[in-house]
Amino acid sequence: MPDVLVLVDHDGEHVYKSTYELLAAARRLGDPAAVVVGTPGTAGRFKESLARHGATSVYAAESGEAGEFLATPTVDALELAVRDASPAAVLVCATTDGREAAGRLAARLDAGLLIDAVDLDSSGVVTQIVFGGSYTVRSEVTHGTPVLALRPGAVEPEEHPVTAVERTLALPSVDPAASARITARRTGLAGDRPALNEATVVVSGGRGVGGAQGFEVVEELADALGGAVGASRAAVDAGYYPHQFQVGQTGKSVSPQLYIALGISGAIQHLAGMQTSKTIVAVNKDPEAPIFGLADCGVVGDLFAVAPQLTEGVAARRAVR
Amino acid sequence: MNIVVLVKQVPDTGAERTLSQTDHTLDREDADLVLDEINERAAEAALILKETTDAHITVVSMGPDSAREAIRKVLAMGADRGIHICDDRLRGADVLTTAKVLAAAVRTVEDVDLVLAGNTTTDGQASAVPAIVAELLGLPQLTHVRQLTVDAGQVSAERETDNGEATLQAPLPALVSITEKINEPRYPSFKGIMAAKKKPVHTPDLDDLFPDADDSGLLVTRTRVVEAVPRPPRAAGIRITDDGSAGRHLVEYLIARKLV
Ligand SMILES: Cc1cc2nc3c(=O)[nH]c(=O)nc-3n(C[C@H](O)[C@H](O)[C@H](O)COP(=O)(O)OP(=O)(O)OC[C@H]3O[C@@H](n4cnc5c(N)ncnc54)[C@H](O)[C@@H]3O)c2cc1C
Numbered sequence: 001m002p003d004v005l006v007l008v009d010h011d012g013e014h015v016y017k018s019t020y021e022l023l024a025a026a027r028r029l030g031d032p033a034a035v036v037v038g039t040p041g042t043a044g045r046f047k048e049s050l051a052r053h054g055a056t057s058v059y060a061a062e063s064g065e066a067g068e069f070l071a072t073p074t075v076d077a078l079e080l081a082v083r084d085a086s087p088a089a090v091l092v093c094a095t096t097d098g099r100e101a102a103g104r105l106a107a108r109l110d111a112g113l114l115i116d117a118v119d120l121d122s123s124g125v126v127t128q129i130v131f132g133g134s135y136t137v138r139s140e141v142t143h144g145t146p147v148l149a150l151r152p153g154a155v156e157p158e159e160h161p162v163t164a165v166e167r168t169l170a171l172p173s174v175d176p177a178a179s180a181r182i183t184a185r186r187t188g189l190a191g192d193r194p195a196l197n198e199a200t201v202v203v204s205g206g207r208g209v210g211g212a213q214g215f216e217v218v219e220e221l222a223d224a225l226g227g228a229v230g231a232s233r234a235a236v237d238a239g240y241y242p243h244q245f246q247v248g249q250t251g252k253s254v255s256p257q258l259y260i261a262l263g264i265s266g267a268i269q270h271l272a273g274m275q276t277s278k279t280i281v282a283v284n285k286d287p288e289a290p291i292f293g294l295a296d297c298g299v300v301g302d303l304f305a306v307a308p309q310l311t312e313g314v315a316a317r318r319a320v321r
Numbered sequence: 322m323n324i325v326v327l328v329k330q331v332p333d334t335g336a337e338r339t340l341s342q343t344d345h346t347l348d349r350e351d352a353d354l355v356l357d358e359i360n361e362r363a364a365e366a367a368l369i370l371k372e373t374t375d376a377h378i379t380v381v382s383m384g385p386d387s388a389r390e391a392i393r394k395v396l397a398m399g400a401d402r403g404i405h406i407c408d409d410r411l412r413g414a415d416v417l418t419t420a421k422v423l424a425a426a427v428r429t430v431e432d433v434d435l436v437l438a439g440n441t442t443t444d445g446q447a448s449a450v451p452a453i454v455a456e457l458l459g460l461p462q463l464t465h466v467r468q469l470t471v472d473a474g475q476v477s478a479e480r481e482t483d484n485g486e487a488t489l490q491a492p493l494p495a496l497v498s499i500t501e502k503i504n505e506p507r508y509p510s511f512k513g514i515m516a517a518k519k520k521p522v523h524t525p526d527l528d529d530l531f532p533d534a535d536d537s538g539l540l541v542t543r544t545r546v547v548e549a550v551p552r553p554p555r556a557a558g559i560r561i562t563d564d565g566s567a568g569r570h571l572v573e574y575l576i577a578r579k580l581v
Contacts, residue, residue, distance in 0.1 A: 070480075070489060071452060071462050096448070096465060096482035103449030104456040106417055112543030113416055115449060125547055136550045143543035177492055180461040183477075184488040195483055201580070225581065236502075243467070243502045244481050250359065250441065250501050252483065258580045275555060279578060281571065287562075294555035297574050301563025309568020314581050317572065 002030040002088035003057070005081050007074065007101065008046060009093045011187075012038060012067070015046050018093040018150075018198060020157030023053040025150060027160065028122045030088045031056040034164075037066055037077045043166065051164035053157065059084075061169040069179040071097070073171055075104040080169045082109060082145055089124060089141075094149035095197065102149045111144025118154040118255070118276070132249065132272025152198045153255060194228050196245060201227030201258045202277070204247055206270075207234040208263020208284065208303060215241055217307050218262055224314040230254065230274075232264045248273035262303040266291025283307060322376040322471075324367045325427050326400065327438040327454070328360040330384050330391040356391040359439030363499050364395045365506040367437050370471055377401050381426045383411060383419060389522065396517035397509030403522035404429065410527060415542040420453035425530040427458060433494055435476065440465045440498040451498035461491035464498040 004026035009016040019034070026032035034055040036043035043060030050058055061077030078090060078101065090105065092098040094116050106113035119127035125140045126148055140146075196202065203225065205218035215229070222229045231241040233248055247254055249269040259277035264270060266282070266289055274280070275294060282295035283303045292298040299306050333353040367378045378400040382388045385407060392403035404426050411422065427436055436458070441448040455462035463469075466478035466489070476495045480487045481502075509517070531539055559574075561567045575581045 070464075070487075075456070095484065097484060099449045100452035100462070100464060103416060103420070103453040106543075107420065107453045107456045110417070110540075110543075113449070114544055115416070129552070133555075134552055136552050137546055138548045139544050139546050141543060142545045143540065178459045178461055180463045180478075180489040180491040180495070182487050183490050185485065186487070187485040197483055243500065244483070244486075258575070279580060280555075281574075283567075292560065293557050296558035297571065298557065298560045299563055299567045299571060300560065301567050305565070306563055306568045306571070309566075310571045311568075313569055313572030314575070317576065317581055 003033040003085040004030040005078065005085060005087045005090040006032050006034050006055070007078060007090070007092040007098065008034050008036045008050065009095065009098065010036070010038065010042070010046065012042065015049055016093070016198065017157060018095075018152040020053045021152065021155045022091045022093060022150060023050070023055055024158045024160075025120045025155045026091050027054050028120060029124060033057040033059060033081070033085055033087065035059040035061060035077055035081045037061045037074045039064060039067060047164055047166060052159055052161050054160035054162055055164050056162050057165045057167055059167050059169050061171050063171045065174055066171065068182055069174045070182055071100055071104060072174055072179040074101045075108065076171055077169055078105045079108050084167070084169070087145060089146040089148055092147070092149050094151045099149050102147045106144075106147040109144050109147070111147055112141030113147045114139055114141060115149040116253070117148055117150045120148065120150065120155070129276050132268065133275040151253075151255065153200070193222060194226070196228045196230055196247070196252045197254055199228035199254070200256050201225040201260075202230050202247070202254050202256045202274070203227050203260045203262065204230035204232065204264060204274070205235055205241065205262045206232035206264030207238060209235060209240055210263075212240045214304070217304060221260065221307050221311045221314070224311045224318070225258070227256070227258070232270050261291055261295070262307055264291055265289050266293070322370070322374050322434045323379070323430060323432050324370060324376050324435045324437060325379045325381055325430055325433055326360075326364050326367050326395060327423055327436065327451070328364065328380055328382045328391050328395055329357050329442050330354045330382065330388045331357045331442050354387050354390070356394045357439060357442045359441060359499070359501050360391075361506040362501060362503055363437045363439045364398055364400060365504045366469060366499055368399045368507065369504065370435075371399065379404060379430050381423060382406070383422050383426070392522055393517050394509060396520045397513040398507055399513060402520055405522055405524050406527065406530065407524060408527040410539060410541060413542055415544055416449055417453060417543060418539065418541055420450050420457060422527070422530065423450070424454050424457035426525065427454070429525060429530070435471065435493060436460065436496040438496070438498045440500050451496060455496040458496065460494055460496045462496055463489045463491060465500055466497055467500045467502045469497060469499065469503065
């Protein structure tokens with residue numbers, strides 16, 4: 001079986017769940033080979049959990065400066081791994097960093113690139129949902145080593161214990177004239193909440209939330225459900241919530257199991273980022289709000305009455321379990 | 322300082338978008354085309370730099386004839402000249418070919434210090450084009466930035482993504498992609514619109530941009546659509562009007578669906 005490279009998404013301490021999803025998808029095409037880019041020692045820490053999810057080899061691409069420059073160390077590592085393994089495909093997670101690394105790698109390989117896949121079959125055909133959910137498109141790469149970016153949450157992670165061989169890749173030193181240096185980093189403002197594009201539940205607030213303080217109601221419901229908080233652009237523009245949580249055409253695209261829209265009218269640009277969610281619940285006081293046209297459960301009412309009651313009920317339910 | 326701004330025309334987001342039955346590319350004829358909103362902000366970022374430094378701004382766009390309108394708009398905002406790559410062979414170009422054409426066009430501009438682009442376009446391009454252009458030009462990539470400072474041959478920027486925020490620094494020349502939060506674009510003035518009519522728009526030949534392309538010609542796409550199916554619109558489900566107990570009904574709804 002050919003190798004299938006998987007770029008490991010991690011924060012230095014933990015492997016993100018999306019990596020295990022990629023490993024599960026990779027097994028459909030061949031033997032998953034995980035590529036870890038990080039400071040020395042990172043791959044060693046991750047090896048066991050990667051092997052538990054089916055990685056038959058783990059490439060360690062480690063250097064002191066790997067985390068100090070944007071994009072290029074990752075692309076260098078993937079390129080080296082491709083040269084070494086001649087894989088059937090390269091899988092990355094369709095996060096901002098992942099898309100960019102995938103694009104740059106495809107340019108180096110002059111290879112076909114498919115981004116934002118929601119599924120992948122054993123013949124390498126990828127499913128994408130385009131135009132804000134209006135088309136399902138199945139595509140394949142016809143030139144070069146396929147570089148595929150999968151949406152987090154698209155594939156179920158699976159345990160599949162194997163023994164992993166560790167291999168080393170010697171990262172070239174970074175050319176500071178061709179790479180941007182990361183001089184400071186502030187982790188996501190999400191705190192303990194799951195990342196928007198990884199969460200199984202997303203609770204979003206819109207202009208109807210009325211202010212930054214009103215977002216407490218949104219956060220409390222998200223926390224009761226163990227979900228992430230999102231916002232409409234109107235809420236972001238009004239300064240109620242930071243931009244990185246914007247859901248929609250020019251924000252994040254999410255497809256959680258449950259999406260709850262509080263005080264969001266349902267403009268086409270917002271729907272573009274969430275209408276592939278499995279279940280959609282909307283609370284809006286305007287019975288004519290377009291969001292009701294696609295909500296599986298629509299509540300006509302004041303979010304400040306409905307959401308706290310829901311939060312309370314969910315918390316009570318969690319407490320008895 | 323020489324600045325190049327990459328812009329794209331996109332279907333108006335309010336309009337319905339359809340895929341052509343014959344080749345599964347976007348039916349542009351059907352859609353109202355506008356200058357992409359985020360690209361407009363990239364142009365604004367260039368114009369702000371021009372206010373404080375001696376800058377020359379070139380607008381580059383790849384696209385059908387109508388893309389000239391997008392270039393004209395940025396010229397009307399205050400850019401100095403345009404480059405429009407327009408060739409039927411580019412219909413259905415993939416992300417990589419798009420980036421290659423843009424990079425080749427940037428190479429025709431002498432002594433480029435800064436390439437500016439939007440971080441994403443509203444028509445579902447993969448947000449990877451700016452990073453690929455940086456790769457092809459060997460420039461430092463400062464992408465998804467909401468704040469930008471150019472000073473003494475250095476660019477520093479605040480990057481904002483799903484992984485949090487980062488401060489980036491690089492020497493010029495560099496490529497920067499901006500998010501929609503960076504600024505509010507200006508409206509072209511009447512004077513600007515009149516002046517734009519006299520500004521040069523160069524239309525290089527695709528074969529001149531790729532003199533080394535072999536006889537088989539330019540590789541336009543490395544992927545193939547196997548199937549494209551319109552998705553049925555989502556149907557509305559149940560509706561509850563709050564009588565003081567809707568929150569509790571919702572709890573039951575979620576329990577019944579094993580969502581809590
Ligand atoms: C190019 C472009 C890109 C865009 N990208 C995005 C994007 O990525 N994401 C995005 O979200 N938007 C985007 N938009 C903006 C979009 O068109 C809408 O303006 C925006 O989504 C509206 O946000 P909203 O629903 O919060 O606000 P509104 O449309 O103002 O709706 C607020 C809703 O709250 C309800 N409400 C008020 N008070 C209460 C209450 N107490 N209880 C219950 N309900 C209440 C009202 O009935 C109303 O329906 C984009 C627009 C353009 C042109």
